[in-house]
Amino acid sequence: MKLDQKDIQILSLLQNNARLSNKELAAALDIAPSTCHERLKKLTSEGFFKAFNAELNLKKLGVNVEVLIAVRLKRHEREIVNSFIKKIKSINGIIRFYHLAGDTDFMIHVGVKDSDSLRSFIMDELAGFHNIDHIESSMIYHSECVHNLKINT
Known part of the structure; x- marks a missing residue:
């Protein structure tokens, strides 16, 4: 079309x-x-819309801390990657995740109540996956969806 x-x-x-x-x-x-x-x-x-979503006010839901967590896997076999994706889809608190090329294999956007909840999230949920080589977290100070995508014909 x-x-x-x-x-x-x-x-x-x-x-x-x-x-x-x-x-x-x-x-x-x-x-x-x-x-x-x-x-x-x-x-x-024709499939131009993937979904119609609501952007939630996370603070109203008790999410006071948003974090991006970079994860590097030890190995990159399809079975390991698919297993990791399945695992992160089942964990509460994940807002969105990206499977990337480059030094970072996954970037995970997480929302938690506080720093203790973040520590528990990383130690109890992520670190237990035995194929993780490295985890690095970065707190988000401000986020905003700007919707400035240029749509070309």
Whole structure:
């Protein structure tokens, strides 16, 4: 599917606020709501949206400390990597993780109550995985999703 300017505008608007109604989208694009709805259905069916998510206020949920944890594995066989991914998907407190190329194999975004909870998370949850070579954590002072992705045609 080739995107035109209206499709790109729909993607950009929803990237910044996925709660916009069809009516609000149509008004912003200066098109009929029925036309906007058809475009949105086509973009959805063509797979341009992975998901519609809510960004939660972690402080309200008792998460006072956010940390990025860099993990390097001892070996990189598919079975070990898949086993590690399965493990981190089952651990509470993980917000998001990335499997990377380079010196760091995984970057794990974690939310915890306090520094004691972080220590327990690392010592009890991560360090028990016997194929970890190195763990390094960095506290996040501020994070923000800016949604400045340039969408090209």
